[in-house]
Amino acid sequence: MPVTIEVKNGEVKAILQGEIDHHNAASMRKNIDESVERLRPKRLKLDFGEVTFMDSSGIGLVMGRYNTMSLIGGDVEINNPSASIEKIFNLSGISKIAKICSDKEE
Amino acid sequence: MRTPINEMRLTIESRSINEAFSRVAVSAFAAQLDPTVEEISDIKTAVSEAVTNCIVHAYENTSGRIYITAKIFEGGQIVVKIRDRGCGIPDIKQAMTPLYTSKGGERSGLGFSVMESFMDKVTVYSNLGRGTTVTLLKQINGRYSDD
Numbered sequence: 266m267p268v269t270i271e272v273k274n275g276e277v278k279a280i281l282q283g284e285i286d287h288h289n290a291a292s293m294r295k296n297i298d299e300s301v302e303r304l305r306p307k308r309l310k311l312d313f314g315e316v317t318f319m320d321s322s323g324i325g326l327v328m329g330r331y332n333t334m335s336l337i338g339g340d341v342e343i344n345n346p347s348a349s350i351e352k353i354f355n356l357s358g359i360s361k362i363a364k365i366c367s368d369k370e371e
Numbered sequence: 372m373r374t375p376i377n378e379m380r381l382t383i384e385s386r387s388i389n390e391a392f393s394r395v396a397v398s399a400f401a402a403q404l405d406p407t408v409e410e411i412s413d414i415k416t417a418v419s420e421a422v423t424n425c426i427v428h429a430y431e432n433t434s435g436r437i438y439i440t441a442k443i444f445e446g447g448q449i450v451v452k453i454r455d456r457g458c459g460i461p462d463i464k465q466a467m468t469p470l471y472t473s474k475g476g477e478r479s480g481l482g483f484s485v486m487e488s489f490m491d492k493v494t495v496y497s498n499l500g501r502g503t504t505v506t507l508l509k510q511i512n513g514r515y516s517d518d
């Protein structure tokens with residue numbers, strides 16, 4: 266599954282595309298972790314604006330990245346989830362560890 | 372036993388690539404109830420969770436078949452059964468506890484929580500060494516409901 270990485274001001278933004286399920290999450294994880302390990306950013310932004318489907322594998326993906334970012338002293342932000350994706354995030358209480366926000370006004 | 376007005380059966384191999392196919396197939400079958408976008412998304416997500424459980428847990432180090440049936444009843448109710456012949460669940464209550472996972476790492480432990488919050492009723496029947504059946508029920512009010 267495609268992940269586009271953008272680097273700006275010491276932040277890594279991973280733009281996720283398509284469907285996030287157990288099958289696709291593994292390659293997304295690998296893509297994101299490669300950039301995080303190489304760049305060691307202060308903040309990892311996960312952009313869900315182009316994600317068309319997500320199940321609880323997406324929560325696992327965020328939790329895993331939160332753990333990685335914690336180890337290097339950074340944090341994780343969730344950007345632009347659709348209503349149905351936000352419904353899943355709300356169920357998980359993930360907003361306690363990763364801020365959910367829109368970054369479209371930038 | 373109520374008689375369904377329509378029914379479909381689907382058998383898939385426990386390969387993760389089939390997760391997308393199975394959720395789309397069930398939601399396409401449900402489309403005849405004229406569901407809202409949200410209702411379709413709820414069904415897709417719940418089916419994806421149940422099928423993923425079969426692949427990740429039931430057939431963990433093996434492979435096998437996953438049997439899916441969907442039935443539509445008068446009044447707009449859909450009942451989806453996802454059955455495997457895998458290892459079975461030793462403790463169903465524990466398995467359904469939010470955030471509990473036997474896997475750790477990247478599994479969130481929220482599969483059953485997602486099914487329960489997106490469907491009206493979730494029933495789990497499991498037999499150790501024989502397999503598990505998850506039954507998902509949802510009332511579809513659809514796009515043409517009055518409210």
